[in-house]
Amino acid sequence: MYALLGKTLKHSISPEIHAEIFSEIGIAAEYKLLECTIDDLPQIIARGDYQGFNVTIPYKEEVLQYIDYIDPAAQQIQAINTIAYIDGKICGYNTDYTGFSSLLLKNKIMVQGKKVVILGVGGSAKMVAAYMCNQGAQQVYLVSRNPATKVVATQAKIIDYRELETIERADIIVNTTPCGMYPNIADSAVSRELLKNFQVAIDLIYNPTETVFLRDAREQGLQTVNGLYMLVAQAVHAQEIWQQVKLETAIIERIAKKMQVYYEK
Incomplete structure (x- = not known):
């Protein structure tokens, strides 16, 4: 049982x-x-x-x-x-860690040397940050509505959503927030315009299978992956x-x- x-x-x-x-x-x-x-x-x-x-x-x-x-x-x-x-x-x-690793391997998403933005600072965000740092990401940002947030055991830098707007070019953006999850499917954590600064968008949400965040990213030409x-x-x-x-x-x-x-x- x-x-x-x-x-x-x-x-x-x-x-x-x-x-x-x-x-x-x-x-x-x-x-x-x-x-x-x-x-x-x-x-x-x-x-x-x-x-x-x-x-x-x-x-x-x-x-x-x-x-x-x-x-x-x-x-x-x-x-x-x-x-x-x-x-x-x-x-x-923490099998979320190995599950996230499997997700990236399946989709041939390489982390080493990449600049990564993670939306959120909860348990899932900490897991993603730990994985990215362990795999040799060049820079990892955790985006919080409260920039005073402390995150244990990662080298990630905490920024707020205003600072996120100043990042002109990065590689991977990961949504770990519930924004856009059923039943609030019309929501997205970031603007469509901001997503053009990235190459890959990952959303840990799986209901719906394509969130507004992923739809906007796909329409901007990004590789998109759900959770x-x-x-x-x-x-x-x-x-x-x-x-x-x-x-x-x-x-x-x-x-x-x-x-x-x-x-x-």
Whole structure:
């Protein structure tokens, strides 16, 4: 038995994704949505009724204090989205990090030496910043509405949206904010005009499959990528940890194609 821990989960398709993974690898198991409060977390995690958890908003940082072993990537980001019980220890990982890596590899997006702008400063933004810095990006900017924001364990520079307007040329822009996510699909975090300064636009949103941010970027000639492949990839990587196996990339490809129908309008 596995579950997703979060505050509001009614729109999640994680059970469908994990059901597909169970089918692919021939395991009879169940994956549930487990809505809970912050006060419920220590008891749920310690009780051991489940063999593993995924963790989503707003608990990715909160669960750190209940973990015996924290994987180096999760330690750097200071956020956990996967919990496993291994050799009597509660272990924490960040498969969003490996999922994001899979997304970039699939789309042949190179990071080394590039100038990167990340919209947002939350847990997903910290994950993307850590990955970009680790892969040798020349410069990483995190864009915040509050430039006094502090971000742990990255070399990224914090700027505000006015400063973003002064960056005349960069390579990759990544939206990690919820701006443009269903049901507020008419929104975008940045102007259409600003996007012409970039070559690649990535939106971690996957509902809708093309946000206004990505549509504007595509119409400006940018390579565009949404977050659905990353969502599936991080789930597959979580299963690799829980089952202690290595799964083929083709599984991610097959499941991502199936999941796309949930968000095509």
